[in-house]
Amino acid sequence: MTELPLIWAGVIGTAVAMYVILDGFDLGIGILFPFARSEGERDRMIASIAPFWDGNETWLVLGGAGLLAAFPRAYAVIMPALYLPVIAMLLALVFRGITFEFRAVAHRKGRWDVVFAASSALAGFFQGVILGGLIQGIPVANGEFAGGAFHWATPFALVCGLGVTAGYALLGATFLVMKTEGELAEHARAQAKVALVLVLAFMVVVSLWTPLAIPRIFARWFSFPNILFLWPIPFITALTAFAGWKWLDRGDDGKPFAAAIGLFLLGYLGLVISTFPYLVPPTLTIWDAAAAPDSQMFMLVGTLILLPIILGYTGFVYWLFRGKTREGEGYH
Amino acid sequence: MELDPVLLARLQFAFTISFHIIFPSLTIGLSFYIATLEVLWGVTGAERFKLLSTFWIKIFAVSFGMGVVSGIVLSYQLGTNWSRFSVVAGTVKKKLAGYEVLMAFFLEATFLGILLFGEARVPRWLHVFSAIAVAIGTAISAFWILAANSWMHTPTGHEMRDGIAYPVDWFAIIFNPSFIYRLSHMLNAAFLTAGFVVLGVGARHLLANRRIEEARTMVRMAIGLLVVLAPLQLFLGDQHGLNTLKHQPIKVAAMEAHWDGSKPGDFHVFAWPDEKAELNRFAISIPRGSSLILTHHPNGLFPGLKSVPPQDRPPVVPVFFAFRIMLAIGFFMIAAALYGTWLMWRGSLWTTRWYLQVVAQTWWIGFVAVISGWIVTESGRQPWIVSQILRTADAVSPLPAANVATSLALFVLVYGVVFSLGIYYINRLVAKGPEPRDDHRRGSGRRPISAGHDGAAEGVRT
Numbered sequence: 049m050t051e052l053p054l055i056w057a058g059v060i061g062t063a064v065a066m067y068v069i070l071d072g073f074d075l076g077i078g079i080l081f082p083f084a085r086s087e088g089e090r091d092r093m094i095a096s097i098a099p100f101w102d103g104n105e106t107w108l109v110l111g112g113a114g115l116l117a118a119f120p121r122a123y124a125v126i127m128p129a130l131y132l133p134v135i136a137m138l139l140a141l142v143f144r145g146i147t148f149e150f151r152a153v154a155h156r157k158g159r160w161d162v163v164f165a166a167s168s169a170l171a172g173f174f175q176g177v178i179l180g181g182l183i184q185g186i187p188v189a190n191g192e193f194a195g196g197a198f199h200w201a202t203p204f205a206l207v208c209g210l211g212v213t214a215g216y217a218l219l220g221a222t223f224l225v226m227k228t229e230g231e232l233a234e235h236a237r238a239q240a241k242v243a244l245v246l247v248l249a250f251m252v253v254v255s256l257w258t259p260l261a262i263p264r265i266f267a268r269w270f271s272f273p274n275i276l277f278l279w280p281i282p283f284i285t286a287l288t289a290f291a292g293w294k295w296l297d298r299g300d301d302g303k304p305f306a307a308a309i310g311l312f313l314l315g316y317l318g319l320v321i322s323t324f325p326y327l328v329p330p331t332l333t334i335w336d337a338a339a340a341p342d343s344q345m346f347m348l349v350g351t352l353i354l355l356p357i358i359l360g361y362t363g364f365v366y367w368l369f370r371g372k373t374r375e376g377e378g379y380h
Numbered sequence: 381m382e383l384d385p386v387l388l389a390r391l392q393f394a395f396t397i398s399f400h401i402i403f404p405s406l407t408i409g410l411s412f413y414i415a416t417l418e419v420l421w422g423v424t425g426a427e428r429f430k431l432l433s434t435f436w437i438k439i440f441a442v443s444f445g446m447g448v449v450s451g452i453v454l455s456y457q458l459g460t461n462w463s464r465f466s467v468v469a470g471t472v473k474k475k476l477a478g479y480e481v482l483m484a485f486f487l488e489a490t491f492l493g494i495l496l497f498g499e500a501r502v503p504r505w506l507h508v509f510s511a512i513a514v515a516i517g518t519a520i521s522a523f524w525i526l527a528a529n530s531w532m533h534t535p536t537g538h539e540m541r542d543g544i545a546y547p548v549d550w551f552a553i554i555f556n557p558s559f560i561y562r563l564s565h566m567l568n569a570a571f572l573t574a575g576f577v578v579l580g581v582g583a584r585h586l587l588a589n590r591r592i593e594e595a596r597t598m599v600r601m602a603i604g605l606l607v608v609l610a611p612l613q614l615f616l617g618d619q620h621g622l623n624t625l626k627h628q629p630i631k632v633a634a635m636e637a638h639w640d641g642s643k644p645g646d647f648h649v650f651a652w653p654d655e656k657a658e659l660n661r662f663a664i665s666i667p668r669g670s671s672l673i674l675t676h677h678p679n680g681l682f683p684g685l686k687s688v689p690p691q692d693r694p695p696v697v698p699v700f701f702a703f704r705i706m707l708a709i710g711f712f713m714i715a716a717a718l719y720g721t722w723l724m725w726r727g728s729l730w731t732t733r734w735y736l737q738v739v740a741q742t743w744w745i746g747f748v749a750v751i752s753g754w755i756v757t758e759s760g761r762q763p764w765i766v767s768q769i770l771r772t773a774d775a776v777s778p779l780p781a782a783n784v785a786t787s788l789a790l791f792v793l794v795y796g797v798v799f800s801l802g803i804y805y806i807n808r809l810v811a812k813g814p815e816p817r818d819d820h821r822r823g824s825g826r827r828p829i830s831a832g833h834d835g836a837a838e839g840v841r842t
């Protein structure tokens with residue numbers, strides 16, 4: 049049953065992609081919070097994500113639960129190895145989750161604005177650090193993590209943290225362009241351009257750093273004939289970024305958000321190509337880390353039935369709350 | 381001082397899960413109450429049902445939010461602090477939790493969005509449907525997580541290969557011997573918990589002479605529910621106890637502080653179990669009471685703690701006392717429900733102020749009973765994390781104690797802040813009570829806590 053772990057990797061990969069894009073835009077709104085020009089703007093920014101954020105965050109739970117269910121050995125290595133960033137991210141998400149509710153009532157909203165911005169930025173940053181910590185490799189001995197508590201803390205992981213933060217800011221800004229109107233939307237349009245430049249810079253840095261530092265990744269991209277198949281990926285990425293910039297310039301509402309999603313998916317694809325078939329590079333492949341086939345099958349049947357249903361009603365909610373966020377909706 | 385990573389990891393888990401269980405206990409019951417109110421409103425058109433539904437949705441949303449954030453932490457904590465548990469039992473246990481995510485979490489999160497923000501955008505039937513979907517979601521959630529938990533108590537349907545539990549028969553795994561008992565006991569506990577909260581809030585408003593019509597509806601509905609479910613819980617708990625005696629006799633021995641299995645067991649109303657001397661001090665007992673309850677015969681025998689070596693026994697003191705707290709609350713609940721029904725039948729419920737005072741002050745007892753019950757069953761399973769398969773001490777991650785201690789301190793701090801604020805805001809909402817609908821805002825989304833703010837403002841005025 050060599051296909052099963054592969055299918056599972058696909059399912060979890062989908063959940064992670066869904067999470068990064070969906071919670072990415074609402075975390076991005078938090079990252080942009082300090083740059084809003086008035087409390088009223090911040091209210092509208094929150095109103096634009098209020099009906100969605102809870103469902104968005106659930107994809108993180110699915111990714112975590114899926115990883116543990118399908119690849120228990122990988123989970124048992126990754127979690128201790130990235131203990132501190134994972135805990136930091138979770139605590140940031142806890143604070144952020146309650147801020148949605150508490151900010152609306154506080155007599156001094158300013159304090160909760162700070163908490164919301166800081167926790168959103170930290171959650172995004174540590175997610176990037178976790179990503180970087182995974183790409184750079186985790187030492188494993190006897191099936192267990194064999195490193196120190198700060199093994200993850202490398203310049204590369206920190207760069208990945210900043211890169212993901214910039215990426216979420218881009219998603220958030222383009223989401224605001226799509227969902228809000230007036231000055232707030234125009235302001236977001238300008239922010240999106242800054243974020244777009246930053247994201248491209250980080251993508252270039254990571255794309256050069258990983259092959260230069262890790263020979264396995266260099267061989268994957270630059271050996272013959274791989275390079276023939278793979279060169280379109282950076283090319284399409286550049287094209288997408290260019291289109292995103294153009295659409296922002298031209299005054300399109302929805303297309304810049306689509307471009308931002310496209311950039312995330314392309315970056316994600318690049319990372320998958322770099323690390324496949326490893327789940328915990330450089331030791332555990334998805335086959336090494338997989339659970340017993342039968343237990344994978346049990347989950348898979350349910351997942352393949354339920355995932356389309358979930359996507360269906362998730363889509364329904366986005367459709368229900370489509371268009372510009374209405375004045376006074378979700379807030380008062 | 382040398383820190384013990386196992387103890388720290390256990391403390392951390394006990395702390396986070398005790399915090400977490402408070403919120404599902406309330407939200408499971410409340411979601412069904414809200415769905416009932418929405419349906420009643422749809423059928424009768426009586427405005428008070430809608431007002432009550434709107435009121436409880438706000439409280440539900442705050443509580444649900446806190447349950448979600450504390451639950452996310454829990455699911456990852458299993459990986460960070462208990463990675464060897466994941467290796468040995470992850471093949472079985474986390475599939476069940478995975479089904480919980482797939483079947484329940486998305487359903488709840490999505491339809492809660494519609495319930496809270498969608499009234500202006502959806503037809504009435506879809507709003508009612510959303511309330512029902514959220515309630516079903518909470519029950520599905522309980523189903524899967526209790527299946528997973530019950531398997532840890534009474535594992536079946538698996539085989540051990542190289543120290544790892546591999547699933548063989550999923551039906552046997554899900555419907556393991558203790559599952560149905562645990563599920564019904566816990567679901568009923570959640571309904572009782574929410575019932576007492578609703579009763580307490582109703583009584584509070586009656587005493588303050590506010591929102592009389594809605595308050596009476598709450599009290600009537602709550603007592604009507606409790607008079608059936610509180611006695612039912614005694615029966616369900618008894619059945620669960622007998623099931624535990626069959627599969628985990630040493631847990632029952634700890635619950636009863638029963639040391640010597642060669643003699644019939646007394647029921648100790650109070651005692652101080654001395655684990656070193658293997659006897660009870662200061663015992664006030666009903667002779668042969670435990671034997672009567674557990675074996676239905678005064679001379680019946682059941683295994684004592686001394687039948688296993690000390691390292692295979694659970695900690696007796698917490699299990700023993702938590703069990704007594706749960707029992708005491710259970711009997712109080714039955715008494716309160718029966719007496720309330722009698723007052724209602726006599727027609728003097730609204731004038732019996734002392735009764736309303738009592739139930740207004742005891743809204744929290746369900747939470748204490750739930751946490752006590754979980755202490756009984758989880759501490760009672762020790763020293764095993766999965767009965768007879770994996771010891772708790774062998775399940776922790778290879779982490780330095782300092783890491784676990786740091787994260788424990790952070791959790792205590794963060795949860796302390798979150799919990800205090802959450803209770804503060806829920807209390808504001810409760811104090812405000814259900815309010816007439818403002819046609820201006822009718823159907824506009826409500827941020828639950830901002831309603832709490834209005835409540836505080838009103839509290840200042842009155």
